[in-house]
Amino acid sequence: MEDRYKNLPLRSGVGIVVLNKQNKVFVARRIDNPKNFWQMPQGGVDEGENFLSAAYRELEEETSIKNVELIKELEGMITYELPKDLLGIIWKGKYRGQKQKWFLMRYLGNDDEINIKTNKPEFLEWKWIELDKLTEIVVDFKHHVYKELKEKIKTIIN
Numbered sequence: 001m002e003d004r005y006k007n008l009p010l011r012s013g014v015g016i017v018v019l020n021k022q023n024k025v026f027v028a029r030r031i032d033n034p035k036n037f038w039q040m041p042q043g044g045v046d047e048g049e050n051f052l053s054a055a056y057r058e059l060e061e062e063t064s065i066k067n068v069e070l071i072k073e074l075e076g077m078i079t080y081e082l083p084k085d086l087l088g089i090i091w092k093g094k095y096r097g098q099k100q101k102w103f104l105m106r107y108l109g110n111d112d113e114i115n116i117k118t119n120k121p122e123f124l125e126w127k128w129i130e131l132d133k134l135t136e137i138v139v140d141f142k143h144h145v146y147k148e149l150k151e152k153i154k155t156i157i158n
Contacts, residue, residue: 005087010079011095014055015042015102017149018068023157024128026107027137028063028116031124038129038137040149041065042100044091051101059105062122067109074102074152083141102149104156131157 017040018026027038043058045051052073059065081097082090116123129137131150138146 005096008087008094008096010097010099011091012045013042013098013100014045014051014058015040015078015100015145015149016055016059017074017102017104017153018059018063018065018107019071019104019157020107020128022128023131025131025134026063026065026114026126027129027134028123028126031122033139035139036137037139038127039139039142052103055101055103055105061118061120062116063126064113064115064118065107065109067113068105068107071104071106072156074104074149077101078145078148080142080145100145102152104153 020026025040027040029036029038041059041062043054043062045054046057049057052070056066056068059068077099079097079099082095087093087096114126116126131153134146134150135143
């Protein structure tokens with residue numbers, strides 16, 4: 001990492017693992033990444049906002065999903081660093097990566113309630129996948145995040 005970026009802070013964020021009734025995981029493909037990488041809903045925490053409120057807000061903003069129940073707040077925070085080609089670009093260059101609090105939620109609605117064509121769309125398409133496939137579809141710099149999440153979720157739902 002270049003010296004000018006190493007002292008940048010980590011951005012506070014949340015992530016949401018949404019399971020359907022078959023314990024498949026919601027993932028979506030980002031608009032701003034032309035490759036075939038998928039991710040779970042996630043985003044930043046606003047000043048004065050708690051992590052759980054931020055998780056519900058981000059989930060609705062990105063997917064229109066409101067009909068969920070909280071299964072568990074996952075232990076600890078998970079961090080990642082941005083790759084060199086994104087440093088100084090993403091988040092207006094103010095952060096070197098993200099520290100995230102993750103939540104496991106159950107989707108209670110029907111698939112036709114999910115709408116990624118929101119006011120500020122972030123995704124091109126979405127799908128449900130098996131938990132074991134999670135680490136196969138994610139961008140490289142978040143691979144360790146999704147691996148850790150996969151292991152934590154397995155202990156909860158099995």
